[in-house]
Amino acid sequence: MQGITHAQSMPLLVLAYRLYQDVSRYSGLLEQFDPINPCFAPASFSVPVA
Numbered sequence: 130m131q132g133i134t135h136a137q138s139m140p141l142l143v144l145a146y147r148l149y150q151d152v153s154r155y156s157g158l159l160e161q162f163d164p165i166n167p168c169f170a171p172a173s174f175s176v177p178v179a
Contacts, residue, residue, distance in 0.1 A: 130175040130176065130177060131175065131176055131177075132173070132174075132175050133148070133173070133174055133175070133176060134172065134173045135172050135173075136172070137172060138169045138170050138171060138172050139169075139170060140167065140168045140169075140170065141155055141158045141159055141162065141164070141167045141168075141170045142155050142167075144158060144170055145158055148176060158170070158176070161174075161176070162174065
């Protein structure tokens with residue numbers, strides 16, 4: 130697991146691309162975070178390293 134911190138929240142789709150260069154990882158992030166709105170991911174979180 131790797132800790133990630135951003136200055137502000139951003140959409141999970143953008144995070145999937147920035148972290149993995151693969152938007153198909155979006156659904157995994159969606160399951161992990163379970164946000165109220167997928168447009169606003171948490172600013173600090175941990176993700177599995179690919």
